[in-house]
Amino acid sequence: MRDMELIEGHRAITPPEGMPVWDVDPFDTDILRDPEAYYGELRARGPVVYIPRWSVLACGQYETTRTVFSDHENFVSSRGVGLNDFHLGEPWRPPSIILEVDPPEHTRTRRVMSRALSPKVVKTLVAMFAETAERLVEELVAQHRIEAVEDLAERFPISVFPPAVGMRDVDQRILVDYGACVFNAMGPDNALRRAALARNAQIAPWIMAACARERLTEDGIGAMIYADADTGEIAADEASLLVRSLLSAGVDTTVTGIGNALHCFAANPGEWDRLRADPSLVRPAIEEVLRYTSPVHTFGRTAGRDSQIAGFPVVEGTKILCVLGAANLDPGKWGEDAGCFRIDRRPMGHMAFGAGIHGCVGQNIARAEMEAVLTALARKVARIEFDGAAPWRPNNAIHALDKLPLKLIPA
Amino acid sequence: MPRLTFVEHDGTETTLEAATGDSVMETAVAGGLDGIVAECGGSMMCATCHCYVDDAWIERTGTRSESEDDMLESAVCEVRPTSRLSCQIVLTPELDGLVVHLPEAQV
Numbered sequence: 001m002r003d004m005e006l007i008e009g010h011r012a013i014t015p016p017e018g019m020p021v022w023d024v025d026p027f028d029t030d031i032l033r034d035p036e037a038y039y040g041e042l043r044a045r046g047p048v049v050y051i052p053r054w055s056v057l058a059c060g061q062y063e064t065t066r067t068v069f070s071d072h073e074n075f076v077s078s079r080g081v082g083l084n085d086f087h088l089g090e091p092w093r094p095p096s097i098i099l100e101v102d103p104p105e106h107t108r109t110r111r112v113m114s115r116a117l118s119p120k121v122v123k124t125l126v127a128m129f130a131e132t133a134e135r136l137v138e139e140l141v142a143q144h145r146i147e148a149v150e151d152l153a154e155r156f157p158i159s160v161f162p163p164a165v166g167m168r169d170v171d172q173r174i175l176v177d178y179g180a181c182v183f184n185a186m187g188p189d190n191a192l193r194r195a196a197l198a199r200n201a202q203i204a205p206w207i208m209a210a211c212a213r214e215r216l217t218e219d220g221i222g223a224m225i226y227a228d229a230d231t232g233e234i235a236a237d238e239a240s241l242l243v244r245s246l247l248s249a250g251v252d253t254t255v256t257g258i259g260n261a262l263h264c265f266a267a268n269p270g271e272w273d274r275l276r277a278d279p280s281l282v283r284p285a286i287e288e289v290l291r292y293t294s295p296v297h298t299f300g301r302t303a304g305r306d307s308q309i310a311g312f313p314v315v316e317g318t319k320i321l322c323v324l325g326a327a328n329l330d331p332g333k334w335g336e337d338a339g340c341f342r343i344d345r346r347p348m349g350h351m352a353f354g355a356g357i358h359g360c361v362g363q364n365i366a367r368a369e370m371e372a373v374l375t376a377l378a379r380k381v382a383r384i385e386f387d388g389a390a391p392w393r394p395n396n397a398i399h400a401l402d403k404l405p406l407k408l409i410p411a
Numbered sequence: 412m413p414r415l416t417f418v419e420h421d422g423t424e425t426t427l428e429a430a431t432g433d434s435v436m437e438t439a440v441a442g443g444l445d446g447i448v449a450e451c452g453g454s455m456m457c458a459t460c461h462c463y464v465d466d467a468w469i470e471r472t473g474t475r476s477e478s479e480d481d482m483l484e485s486a487v488c489e490v491r492p493t494s495r496l497s498c499q500i501v502l503t504p505e506l507d508g509l510v511v512h513l514p515e516a517q518v
Contacts, residue, residue, distance in 0.1 A: 107478070110478070111477065111478050111481060114455070114456060114478065114481065114482065115481050118458075118481070118482065118484070118485045119457060119458055119485035120484055120485040283450075348440055348449060348452055349452045349453075350452070353451070353452070353454065354454070355452065355453070355454065356453075356454065357454075359451065359452070359453075359454025359455075359456060360454070360456070361456065363451055363454070363456055363457075364451075364456060364457060367450075
């Protein structure tokens, strides 16, 4: 038998007959900066498309994306959620034991994490989040002109999340960069991924050291995870890997969510007025920000066995890009105004937190952080205005702003 | 198509047609019932789709998993032996006629 041909560390496939073929690089920096046209064309070409550049399939229509993304039996996570197939090569880092595993292993670690991040736990943090947001927003309103990525979107999660985890070590740059590195590593071997791996080599030792039990307080989320190692539900080294998952998935993502929210409201002042007039819209507004901006734009799966997508055969080992950003803007799901930001939309079933058994385990804490920030801003800020160019920062899996200069007009 | 009846806390009854394979939660949301919030969209992360399965149906819906049990601890209303997260009850033809009761609040 001929050796299997590999591309980006996964099996190169022959496109199934009749499947649309699209010669595009979804990880091109221009697309990553401004993906809406790419999302639209991906949806228009069909429910599933073959992309020769990386020899992968891609889905962007809502129904197919949701079906593939939540079908953990056919489309597994244990072979990596990026382009590399962990069955065929050494992963770039020791794999996550919650993100990059399948049941039954996943069921065990997921249970530990979902207990530690449950709504009940998040309720105990809400007052701390609100006080911190009040103080920070007050300071920034007095400052009037801010660079909202660093001054607010990064600073708020860095002020509340490490204390919630119980971290004794806090470094804003390292913590934000670490998440960005992990997400960039999910792409192909492009400049973004190479830079991420180089940066990761510098900061991973700091991250692993910060996840050690003795570096954590005894009353945080981290300690809850280690307590499950004491009972034998997980092993001690697994506890440190789960704390690592908190840091990779829990910082850069919420930073992005908050930054994107501010961008939405600066661009849609009428929606800001609406939120200020009816603060009870804050929860649906958060969901709409997430749907409209998809902080995590793309995640992969691997066909664990021969199966099919939208009637096309899919061979075992095929990598599938689930383009969550495209699904979240699909007019077929959200209606003709899918491309409008409307805070009362209540977009139940959006894909920003994924779906199914791998749905974001930290979504309660993410919502609580965004709620604290938006609530404080809505009370103290009459208008959020752009104060210069707001470029996006290309990342292979995250859609985030690089800079967001804003003027905060006090209420 | 299974039919499904929701009894809200104030006694209001709503009967909805459901699709086999959909969850009780999805049926309620599609039918516009306010008594189910389902903030997480069915990932068993939020405990805002809490329901009480009618005693007559509890044998047929099956029991909750350990993870579902964990998440129900975060429910705002009393958890009873018949409590379920409605996103975890998938409708089959055998569940035609199912009756579930909704708690007073979800958040």
